[in-house]
Each structure stands twice: as C-alpha cells, then as structure tokens.
Amino acid sequence: MGLREEPPGTLNAFASTAEEFDRLAATMSPELLDRATGQTRQFLREMGQWADDVAHEKLALRWGYELLERFLVCGRTEVPCRLFFLLDSVVAKTFSRPDPFCYHKDLLSPLGRFLDGLTSRAVVSRDALIALFHHWYGFGQRQVVRILGLGPVESQRVYKNFKRWRQAGWRRVVDEIGLTGEELEQLEQRKARHLPEINAEAEDLLRIVLAHYRKSEPEHFPCLTRREWAELFVEDCEYDYRVWHLALCPDCLATVYDVRRGRLTDIPAPRVDLQIRPLKKGGIVSLLAAKRGGGIGTRTGPTQRLSRTSA
Ligand SMILES: [Zn+2]
Incomplete structure (x- = not known):
C-alpha cells in the first residue's frame, strides 16, 4: 500500500x-x-x-x-x-544510552581495549593491519608471506614500513587506547603465567571486535568459499585482498591455511597466540616461536582453534 x-x-x-x-x-x-x-x-x-x-x-x-x-x-x-x-x-x-560506543563491557578490560584499539587502527593503517598477523597469531614476515602466498615484490611492499610500526605506530596505538605502562606490564605477566587462558579470552574478544570492525571492509572483499580461495591462489592475484581480508577474518585465514597446508608443513596452523609488543627485527620472532612450541611445525600449545576447517 x-x-x-x-x-x-x-x-x-x-x-x-x-x-x-x-x-x-x-x-x-x-x-x-x-x-x-x-x-x-x-x-x-x-x-x-x-x-x-x-x-x-x-x-x-x-x-x-x-x-x-x-x-x-x-x-x-x-x-x-x-x-x-x-x-x-x-x-x-x-x-541516549549512557555510553553508546561501549558496545561490549568485556572490551573495557586492558586486554579488550588492546584488541579493540589495535583493530580500530588496522582498518585505517596498513602498518597496523599487517601487524595483526603478529599480534594475534605470533606470525613473522616469513610465515605471513608464505601463508598468504605473496611474491618477493608484494612481500617487500607489504613489510616495507614495518620499522615505522615497530618504532612509532605501536606506541601511538597504545597511547590512543590509554594503556598505561603498568597495564601493559600486567598483561605481559598474565601472559607469562596463564598463557592458555589469556589466549582463549583474546580469541573470544576478537570475535566481538572483528564483528564490529569488519563492517567497514570494502564490499568487494567478502568471505570466499574454500574453492574460491583455492582458485584465487592458483590465479596468483588479488594480493591486497589476501592481506586485507585474511588479517581480519580468522575463519578465512584458517581455510586458506588448510588449502595450502601441503606447502606450509613447517608453519603452525593459525591460532590465537597473543603478542603484546611489536614484532622484533629479522628472525627473532621465528626463534621465539621455535623455543615456545618446541620446534616450528610441532607446536603443541593451547588447544583452542580458530576454525573447524583447520583440524
Ligand atoms: Zn572471511
């Protein structure tokens, strides 16, 4: 009518x-x-x-x-x-609610604020976007480049400003969030003492955070099926898509890892492995990963996984 x-x-x-x-x-x-x-x-x-x-x-x-x-x-x-x-x-x-932008009370904890602030920055900064692979999963450049199937040129392009993130970008985000030195220290202590718990909590919070921030993704960057991802890798194209979407979508990242797992036998499946501080230079991260998990590829950390498809 x-x-x-x-x-x-x-x-x-x-x-x-x-x-x-x-x-x-x-x-x-x-x-x-x-x-x-x-x-x-x-x-x-x-x-x-x-x-x-x-x-x-x-x-x-x-x-x-x-x-x-x-x-x-x-x-x-x-x-x-x-x-x-x-x-x-x-x-x-x-x-008209008292705090309309507080969309989830758990995001008010130091861990929630850290995850929220970092993701908020990642949707407008490529440096922060790339840094998510490190902060969420503990992956360094070498692993990210192989999972995402980036060639030398793309790898260079994507990581060229990483020094800038390490030296200033991360600090800027932490300042914007308003995390104090003491809170950062507490987060690190929690991580040292209760690693599985903090990772499980981070995984839950990330679901909330990403559901909010992924709304500003370009419309032409939707989730793909397993077959579509496989085709995209065969065609060797859409590097921006891979970087952008996979940094912000744990499910598709797990699918892509699974699709490519034959080539990634020395890289552990993506699972939340919270890193508070920025990625260090060179191979330090891979050394740490090896120490932490008893050898790359045989990591036996917490059992929580991001997706059913990576079992
Ligand atoms: Zn997706």
Whole structure:
C-alpha cells in the first residue's frame, strides 16, 4: 500500500506489513545507511569527538551499519511505520544510552581495549593491519608471506614500513587506547603465567571486535568459499585482498591455511597466540616461536582453534 503512495527512497516511505517493511528496507538500504551514518557523524560532532579524517568516517560508517542492523531487527515488529522515522528513533535510543560506543563491557578490560584499539587502527593503517598477523597469531614476515602466498615484490611492499610500526605506530596505538605502562606490564605477566587462558579470552574478544570492525571492509572483499580461495591462489592475484581480508577474518585465514597446508608443513596452523609488543627485527620472532612450541611445525600449545576447517 505504502509502495503505491510513496515511492521508495522518500522521507515518508511507509510500511504497513512486515513483508512490506522487508521489501522497502531492502530497496532503501543505501538511503537508510546514509542517514544512520550521517546521524552518527552529527552525534560525534556534538560530543566534540569528531575529526575530519578517514578513521572517523569509517567509525561513522561502522556505526551506520550497526544502527541499520538494529533497525532491521526491530522494524518488522513495529509496523505500521514510516521507515525513516523508525530509524531516527532507533538512532536516538542508541545514542541516549549512557555510553553508546561501549558496545561490549568485556572490551573495557586492558586486554579488550588492546584488541579493540589495535583493530580500530588496522582498518585505517596498513602498518597496523599487517601487524595483526603478529599480534594475534605470533606470525613473522616469513610465515605471513608464505601463508598468504605473496611474491618477493608484494612481500617487500607489504613489510616495507614495518620499522615505522615497530618504532612509532605501536606506541601511538597504545597511547590512543590509554594503556598505561603498568597495564601493559600486567598483561605481559598474565601472559607469562596463564598463557592458555589469556589466549582463549583474546580469541573470544576478537570475535566481538572483528564483528564490529569488519563492517567497514570494502564490499568487494567478502568471505570466499574454500574453492574460491583455492582458485584465487592458483590465479596468483588479488594480493591486497589476501592481506586485507585474511588479517581480519580468522575463519578465512584458517581455510586458506588448510588449502595450502601441503606447502606450509613447517608453519603452525593459525591460532590465537597473543603478542603484546611489536614484532622484533629479522628472525627473532621465528626463534621465539621455535623455543615456545618446541620446534616450528610441532607446536603443541593451547588447544583452542580458530576454525573447524583447520583440524
Ligand atoms: Zn572471511
């Protein structure tokens, strides 16, 4: 009914049934996302937390998606309704909560803040993105290059600024998160004493963090099936895709490892192996990995795994 009276995309688009809501919401999703993102931007401005840069634009976009999802979940039970008005009410409700950006209370712990802050940086900084392979899985350049199947040129390109991350980037993120020296020290002590526990906790938190941050991934970087990944490696292309997607998607990383495991017998399957400090120069990381696990390739650490496909 609403469809006949109000063409989709207008301010007054009206849904009288749940089916009509679904249809209109699907047609109007670009406008709805735009509106939710714009209101997030506005909210951040009013709170004095806005800056004109890519990081803030991406934050607004992620929250736009988050709000759109909430709208889609509640909308079917709110009919009859005008779509834009309902969206506005979802946005207003969200932003009137005491701390709307605290999307999970566990992310307030030092470990949660560390994982959240690092991922937040990784969606706007290639240095931080590459560093995730180290901080999450303990992989150095040699292992990352082989798992991702990067040639010498790509390897050089991807790691060329690693010194910059080691010397300044990591410190900048830690400062932005507001982690004190004492908190970092406590995290390292926890890691030394309770390695399986802290890794298991990090794995759980990463699921929450990545579900939020992956919303700003380019739309043309979706998850692929096992067969599609295998084809992509045969074709020897899409290096940016491999780096970007696999850094932020534990499931696809496990799939890719499994697809390529015949060539990776000396590299352990990716599993969360939290590293607080940045990757050190040269081969130091691989030496540490060998010591920690009793030899590369025979690592027998904590049993938690990232994916069923890598068993
Ligand atoms: Zn994926």
